[in-house]
Amino acid sequence: xxxxxxxxxxxxxxxxxxxxxxxxxxxxxxxxxxxxxxxxxxxxxxxxxxxxxxxxxxxxxxxxxxxxxxxxxxxxxxxxxxxxxxxxxxxxxxxxxxxxxxxxxxxxxxxxxxxxxxxxxxxxxxxxxxxxxxxxxxxxxxxxxxxxxxxxxxxxxxxxxxxxxxxxxxxxxxxxxxxxxxxxxxxxxxxxxxxxxxxxxxxxxxxxxxxxxxxxxxxxxxxxxxxxxxxxxxxxxxxxxxxxxxxxxxxxxxxxxxxxxxxxxxxxxxxxxxxxxxxxxxxxxxxxxxxxxxxxxxxxxxxxxxxxxxxxxxxxxxxxxxxxxxxxxxxxxxxxxxxxxxxxxxxxxxxxxxxxxxxxxxxxxxxxxxxxxxxxxxxxxxxxxxxxxxxxxxxxxxxxxxxxxxxxxxxxxxxxxxxxxxxxxxxxxxxxxxxxxxxxxxxxxxxxxxxxxxxxxxxxxxxxxxxxxxxxxxxxxxxxxxxxxxxxxxxxxxxxxxxxxxxxxxxxxxx
Amino acid sequence: xxxxxxxxxxxxxxxxxxxxxxxxxxxxxxxxxxxxxxxxxxxxxxxxxxxxxxxxxxxxxxxxxxxxxxxxxxxxxxxxxxxxxxxxxxxxxxxxxxxxxxxxxxxxxxxxxxxxxxxxxxxxxxxxxxxxxxxxxxxxxxxxxxxxxxxxxxxxxxxxxxxxxxxxxxxxxxxxxxxxxxxxxxxxxxxxxxxxxxxxxxxxxxxxxxxxxxxxxxxxxxxxxxxxxxxxxxxxxxxxxxxxxxxxxxxxx
Numbered sequence: 150x151x152x153x154x155x156x157x158x159x160x161x162x163x164x165x166x167x168x169x170x171x172x173x174x175x176x177x178x179x180x181x182x183x184x185x186x187x188x189x190x191x192x193x194x195x196x197x198x199x200x201x202x203x204x205x206x207x208x209x210x211x212x213x214x215x216x217x218x219x220x221x222x223x224x225x226x227x228x229x230x231x232x233x234x235x236x237x238x239x240x241x242x243x244x245x246x247x248x249x250x251x252x253x254x255x256x257x258x259x260x261x262x263x264x265x266x267x268x269x270x271x272x273x274x275x276x277x278x279x280x281x282x283x284x285x286x287x288x289x290x291x292x293x294x295x296x297x298x299x300x301x302x303x304x305x306x307x308x309x310x311x312x313x314x315x316x317x318x319x320x321x322x323x324x325x326x327x328x329x330x331x332x333x334x335x336x337x338x339x340x341x342x343x344x345x346x347x348x349x350x351x352x353x354x355x356x357x358x359x360x361x362x363x364x365x366x367x368x369x370x371x372x373x374x375x376x377x378x379x380x381x382x383x384x385x386x387x388x389x390x391x392x393x394x395x396x397x398x399x400x401x402x403x404x405x406x407x408x409x410x411x412x413x414x415x416x417x418x419x420x421x422x423x424x425x426x427x428x429x430x431x432x433x434x435x436x437x438x439x440x441x442x443x444x445x446x447x448x449x450x451x452x453x454x455x456x457x458x459x460x461x462x463x464x465x466x467x468x469x470x471x472x473x474x475x476x477x478x479x480x481x482x483x484x485x486x487x488x489x490x491x492x493x494x495x496x497x498x499x500x501x502x503x504x505x506x507x508x509x510x511x512x513x514x515x516x517x518x519x520x521x522x523x524x525x526x527x528x529x530x531x532x533x534x535x536x537x538x539x540x541x542x543x544x545x546x547x548x549x550x551x552x553x554x555x556x557x558x559x560x561x562x563x564x565x566x567x568x569x570x571x572x573x574x575x576x577x578x579x580x581x582x583x584x585x586x587x588x589x590x591x592x593x594x595x596x597x598x599x600x601x602x603x604x605x606x607x608x609x610x611x612x613x614x615x616x617x618x619x620x621x622x623x624x625x626x627x628x629x630x631x632x633x634x635x636x637x638x639x640x641x642x643x644x645x646x647x648x649x650x651x652x653x654x655x656x657x658x659x660x
Numbered sequence: 661x662x663x664x665x666x667x668x669x670x671x672x673x674x675x676x677x678x679x680x681x682x683x684x685x686x687x688x689x690x691x692x693x694x695x696x697x698x699x700x701x702x703x704x705x706x707x708x709x710x711x712x713x714x715x716x717x718x719x720x721x722x723x724x725x726x727x728x729x730x731x732x733x734x735x736x737x738x739x740x741x742x743x744x745x746x747x748x749x750x751x752x753x754x755x756x757x758x759x760x761x762x763x764x765x766x767x768x769x770x771x772x773x774x775x776x777x778x779x780x781x782x783x784x785x786x787x788x789x790x791x792x793x794x795x796x797x798x799x800x801x802x803x804x805x806x807x808x809x810x811x812x813x814x815x816x817x818x819x820x821x822x823x824x825x826x827x828x829x830x831x832x833x834x835x836x837x838x839x840x841x842x843x844x845x846x847x848x849x850x851x852x853x854x855x856x857x858x859x860x861x862x863x864x865x866x867x868x869x870x871x872x873x874x875x876x877x878x879x880x881x882x883x884x885x886x887x888x889x890x891x892x893x894x895x896x897x898x899x900x901x902x903x904x905x906x907x908x909x910x911x912x913x
Binding site: 154155162572578657 | 772
C-alpha cells in the first residue's frame with residue numbers, strides 16, 4: 150500500500166536524522182532480542198539434551214545390584230536362620246534353603262547338585278567356609294585384591310536373565326571395586342580409581358560414550374580372560390597426562406600386567422568427566438579376568454537393557470521373580486539384590502535428593518511415565534538457569550524498549566513543527582500516531598532481526614566454546630522478532646499518543 | 661451563499677487567572693472569489709481569526725459556516741478532513757518538509773485524503789500542481805536547493821493540490837524580499853482570477869494588503885473597518901525581462 154510506503158520512508162528519514170541515537174536504540178533492542186534467542190536456544194538445547202540422554206542412556210536400562218540396602222529399614226531386623234551352608238564331599242559348597250518344601254534334607258544332601266534345595270556358592274564367598282588356600286591378596290601380593298561387597302549375583306544369574314526373560318536386549322555382568330593402577334616401569338605414575346569388570350557389550354549400553362583412543366575389548370578377550378584394560382578419560386589423564394594416547398601401554402593391576410587397548414570419554418555435555426566420576430575416573434577390564442585373578446564367580450551388578458522402554462518395569466518384575474527363585478529366597482525374606490530401573494536413577498540425579506525421593510516415590514511404574522514426563526521432571530533443575538537467562542533477556546528488552554521510547558520522544562520534540570504542519574494539511578491524530586508507531590516498529594524490527602542474528606551467533610559460540618547444548622529453532626527466532634515488534638509498539642504508544650495530541654497551532658509555531 | 665460566514669464569533673483564552681478575549685464578536689461574510697486581506701497590528705486577534713478560519717481552532721462562542729456547513733463544534737478528525745479537502749494553507753515560513761523533494765512536499769495533503777488516491781495518481785497531481793506554478797523543473801529538488809520564492813511557490817502548489825475552495829495565506833511574504841513578495845502576490849491574484857478561488861490573506865503590511873479586493877482591519881478582537889479595494893494592478897516584473905534576455909541575445913546573434 151502506497152500509504153504505508155510513505156509512512157516507512159518518512160520513518161526511515163526521521164531515523165536517519167538521528168543516526169547515532171537510532172543505532173543505540175537498535176543496539177538495545179538487539180541485545181535484548183539476542184539474549185532472548187540465546188536463552189531460548191539454551192533452554193531448548195537443554196530440553197533436547199535431556200530427552201536424548203533419557204532416550205539413549207536412561208529409560209530402558211535396568212541395573213540389578215547385589216545386596217539390598219534400604220534406607221529406613223529397621224536396624225534390629227534379624228534374618229531367620231533358614232539357610233545352611235554345606236561342604237559337599239565333592240568339594241563344592243552349597244547353601245541349603247531350610248524352609249523350602251521338598252524331599253528330606255538327608256536324601257538331598259547326597260545328590261545336592263541336582264536338587265533345587267541347594268544352590269552352589271563359591272567357596273571364597275561363603276562366610277562359613279574355612280579357607281585352607283591362599284587368598285587373592287596373598288596370591289597376587291596386592292593388599293587391595295579382593296571383593297568387599299556382598300556379592301550375591303552370579304554370571305549364571307546374568308545368563309538366566311538373558312536366556313529366559315523375553316524383551317531383554319543386552320545383559321552385561323559387572324564387578325566393581327576400587328583398585329590402584331600403576332604404569333609399568335613408572336611406579337610414581339599411579340592412580341587409585343574405580344575398577345569395573347565388565348563385558349564387551351557395555352559400550353552399547355552406554356551410548357553417551359565416545360572412544361577417543363583405541364577400542365573396547367572384544368568377546369574373545371572376555372572369553373579368554375585376557376589381561377586387557379580400557380581406561381576412562383580421567384584415569385588415563387592421571388596416569389599418562391592429558392592428550393596422550395595410552396593405547397599399547399602396559400599398566401599394573403594387582404601387580405599383573407594389563408595392556409591398555411582404549412580410552413572412553415563422554416560425548417555428552419551433561420556429564421563432563423571429573424575426578425571421582427564413576428564412569429570416567431575408572432577403568433574397564435573383562436569380568437572374566439577379574440574372576441580368574443581373584444578366584445571369584447560373583448558379580449556386583451547385572452546391567453540389563455530392554456528392547457522397548459515400555460517393557461522396562463515388566464522386565465524388572467520378571468528379573469526380580471527370577472532372581473528370588475534362583476536365590477531361593479522365601480516370601481518372608483527381602484531380596485538379596487536390588488532391581489532398579491535407570492529412569493529412577495536418572496531422575497534422582499537431576500533433582501535434589503528430597504525431591505527425587507518424592508518423584509520416584511510417585512513413580513510406582515516407570516511404564517506410566519513417558520520420556521517427555523521424565524524430561525519434564527529433569528527440566529525443573531534447568532528452570533532456575535533458564536529463569537535467570539530469561540530474566541536477563543527481559544531486563545535487556547526492557548532497557549531496549551526504553552531506548553526506543555527515548556529516541557521517539559526526541560523525535561516528537563524535534564519534529565513538533567512537522568507534526569503541526571501535517572495536522573494543518575489534514576492529517577488526523579491517528580495518522581500522526583501511526584507515523585510514530587511505524588517509526589518505533591521499524592526501529593525495533595531492525596533490532597529484532599539483528600538481535601536474532603546475534604542470538605544465533607552467541608548460541609553457536611556457546612556451543613562451540615563452552616560445549617553447551619543449544620538448539621535454535623526457526624520458531625524461536627520468529628518469536629523473538631515478534632517480541633521485538635511488540636516491544637516496539639509498546640515503546641511507541643506513549644510518544645505516538647503524545648504526538649497525536651499536540652495542538653496544531655502550538656505545534657506549527659514551535660521553534 | 662457566502663463561502664465563509666462568521667456569526668458573532670468570540671474566542672477567549674484562560675491565561676493564568678486572567679481571561680484573554682482574542683475575538684470579541686466578529687461577524688463577517690466572504691463570497692466566493694473574493695481576495696480578502698485581513699490586517700491589524702500584532703495582538704489584534706487577526707491570527708486567532710486565521711486559526712479559526714483554518715479550522716485549526718474552535719470558537720468559544722458564535723458560529724463559523726464554511727461552505728454553508730457549521731464547523732464550529734466538529735471533532736478533531738472532522739476538522740482535519742475539512743482542512744484537507746477545503747482549505748489550502750500558505751505559511752510565512754513556507755513550512756516545507758526538509759530533506760524531502762518538492763513533489764513529495766506537494767503530495768503530503770493527498771496522503772491524508774479520503775479516499776486515498778493511488779500512488780501514481782498522487783504523484784501525477786502533485787506534478788501538475790508544480791507545473792501550473794512553473795516548477796516542473798524543480799520537482800526533485802529539496803527545499804534547501806530552492807530560493808525563497810521557489811519554496812513559497814512549492815508551498816502554494818501544496819495548498820492547491822487538493823483543489824480547495826479556500827486559500828488561507830498567513831503573512832506569505834513575511835520571509836521574502838520585495839521583488840519576490842510581488843511575484844508571490846501576483847501569483848495569488850492570478851489564482852483568484854484563473855481558478856476563481858477564494859483567498860484570505862493575513863498581513864500587517866499595507867502594500868501587501870493592497871493586492872486584495874477587500875481589506876478588513878482588525879483591532880482588539882473586533883473588525884474596525886471593512887472596505888472594498890481596487891487591487892494593485894499587475895505590473896510587468898523585471899524578472900520577465902531578465903528571462904527574455906537570453907532569447908534576445910540569441911535573436912541578435
